[in-house]
Amino acid sequence: MSMIGQSISIGELARRADCKPETVRYYERIGLLRDATRTGGGQRRYGDDAVRRLTFIRHARDFGFSVESVRELLAMSDQPDMPCQEVDAIATHHLKKVESRLQRLSILREELQRMVTQCAGGKVESCRIIEVISDHQLCITEKSHGGLTTWVSTNATPHAQWLAQRNIQKQHEYQSDGEAQRGLFWCPLR
Numbered sequence: 001m002s003m004i005g006q007s008i009s010i011g012e013l014a015r016r017a018d019c020k021p022e023t024v025r026y027y028e029r030i031g032l033l034r035d036a037t038r039t040g041g042g043q044r045r046y047g048d049d050a051v052r053r054l055t056f057i058r059h060a061r062d063f064g065f066s067v068e069s070v071r072e073l074l075a076m077s078d079q080p081d082m083p084c085q086e087v088d089a090i091a092t093h094h095l096k097k098v099e100s101r102l103q104r105l106s107i108l109r110e111e112l113q114r115m116v117t118q119c120a121g122g123k124v125e126s127c128r129i130i131e132v133i134s135d136h137q138l139c140i141t142e143k144s145h146g147g148l149t150t151w152v153s154t155n156a157t158p159h160a161q162w163l164a165q166r167n168i169q170k171q172h173e174y175q176s177d178g179e180a181q182r183g184l185f186w187c188p189l190r
Contacts, residue, residue, distance in 0.1 A: 007045040010036070017054040032057050032071060065094055065095065111140060 014021045022042075027033035033054055056077065060070045069090050074088050083164035119128040132138045 008051075008126075010044045010046070013050055013054060015045045016051050017058050019058055021052070027054065027057055030067065032067070032074060063094075064098060065090075069094065114140070144179060 008016075010024050014024050017024075025035065028035055033050065036046050036050070040046055053074070056074065057070055060073060061067075065073065072090060073087060075082075076082055086123045115129045115132045118132075120126070124130055
């Protein structure tokens with residue numbers, strides 16, 4: 001390990017990367033962070049390169065990259081003359097996953113807003129939120145058997161019917177783009 005610059009403790013490394021010492025040990029154990037040099041007393045010592053690498057790891061994880069993707073990105077960052085097409089591919093794949101998750105979260109938000117709006121207050125025995133969570137048929141969308149079915153309950157409000165119709169239109173738009181994204185519309189309460 002290069003010790004360019006000062007030699008710092010695990011606590012100082014963790015402080016600089018805004019994490020806990022156990023996080024540093026974890027990243028060492030799984031091979032994302034190189035093993036530290038040790039003092040005669042067995043204490044870990046780190047240089048500036050460990051600070052940069054741990055900061056990279058933490059920032060990549062903040063972006064939501066998986067540990068495996070971070071491992072690949074680190075390996076590529078160790079080869080600065082390498083073309084960045086593989087880096088682009090990893091980031092593009094991750095972006096698609098994030099966009100899909102955002103679409104599902106949007107549906108979740110709408111379903112939760114609908115439940116909250118329909119709840120009139122009062123007692124739990126007549127609470128619309130408890131009712132919808134207890135009875136999946138009151139949801140606007142349903143995912144079953146790995147496929148996707150969108151339907152509207154006979155008890156649905158006009159807003160719920162409009163939302164279901166909009167979801168059906170969105171589903172067809174995505175499927176017509178050749179990206180039949182399974183689970184795009186799902187009941188968030190299942």
